Amino acid sequence: MNDQNDQPAPEPRRYAFFFDVDGTLAEIQPRPELVFIPPATLAALERLHAGGIPVAVISGRPLAQLDALLAPLQLPAAGVHGAERRDATGELRNLALDNQALERIQRELQQACSEHPGLHLENKSVAFALHFRQAPELEEVARTLAEDFAQRYAEVLTLQPGKCVFELKPRGASKGEVIRAFMQEAPFSGCTPVFLGDDLTDEAGFAAVNALDGRSIKVGDGPSEARERVASVAAVGSWIEALLNELGVPAEPRIKPD
Numbered sequence: 001m002n003d004q005n006d007q008p009a010p011e012p013r014r015y016a017f018f019f020d021v022d023g024t025l026a027e028i029q030p031r032p033e034l035v036f037i038p039p040a041t042l043a044a045l046e047r048l049h050a051g052g053i054p055v056a057v058i059s060g061r062p063l064a065q066l067d068a069l070l071a072p073l074q075l076p077a078a079g080v081h082g083a084e085r086r087d088a089t090g091e092l093r094n095l096a097l098d099n100q101a102l103e104r105i106q107r108e109l110q111q112a113c114s115e116h117p118g119l120h121l122e123n124k125s126v127a128f129a130l131h132f133r134q135a136p137e138l139e140e141v142a143r144t145l146a147e148d149f150a151q152r153y154a155e156v157l158t159l160q161p162g163k164c165v166f167e168l169k170p171r172g173a174s175k176g177e178v179i180r181a182f183m184q185e186a187p188f189s190g191c192t193p194v195f196l197g198d199d200l201t202d203e204a205g206f207a208a209v210n211a212l213d214g215r216s217i218k219v220g221d222g223p224s225e226a227r228e229r230v231a232s233v234a235a236v237g238s239w240i241e242a243l244l245n246e247l248g249v250p251a252e253p254r255i256k257p258d
């Protein structure tokens, strides 16, 4: 694919697909709770999964939110930037975390953010997102707060900037690490990894996929380690559709005979 508006030409090889959620499968919304995955994209993901093609979602959101966004489809998934992971057998493989420290951080952050009503603190229990989309004038306040907490609690959390957000994510959480972990397990191992993402947290995933000689695909503009581009969230839906047809995946999920 040479041009941002071109559809990448799928090849009839065995791929494993990894999709970021916000900004990739779902349009960015004013607030996190307003996000949804378009029905056509959900249907295409279901078709991929039912067609026996390895597919997982890799997100900054917790697993519970990912399941709600994809319901009734339940996919292998990594949440909170890789701090949580559910493998293809359904087993949970989460990072070990210092819950006492996280509770203390949560209380302190709530107190600090209460002084800036325009800031939206998203509490993910094991990570915290300081959203300033509704109050862009608070970007520097959010940055300073997040940097201060990341410095004071460096053994527990690291700073993860994103779209109108500064997140504090568990130390060691990385989209690259979870993609590498999936790629060592069935049904992903032996496949060529393909990862689509749009934001800074996805760069670790792009680097991992590049190192595995896979396909790294950035959605939208901006500098990136990704080697290919898809123009928009809408184009991601059509991209999956085109791929399904190219790979000959049946239009309806296979129905098992009684």
Ligand SMILES: O=P(O)(O)OC[C@H]1O[C@H](O[C@H]2O[C@H](CO)[C@@H](O)[C@H](O)[C@H]2O)[C@H](O)[C@@H](O)[C@@H]1O
Residues within 6 Å of the ligand: 020, 021, 022, 023, 027, 028, 029, 030, 031, 032, 033, 035, 058, 059, 060, 061, 122, 129, 131, 133, 162, 163, 164, 165, 167, 199, 201
């Ligand atoms: O890894 P992702 O699936 O892309 O998740 C990254 C973060 O996405 C969410 O925040 C972003 O999307 C919101 C809804 O569109 C938007 O309002 C916000 O400005 C964005 O930063 C989510 O709230 C975070 O928890 C995720 O980590």
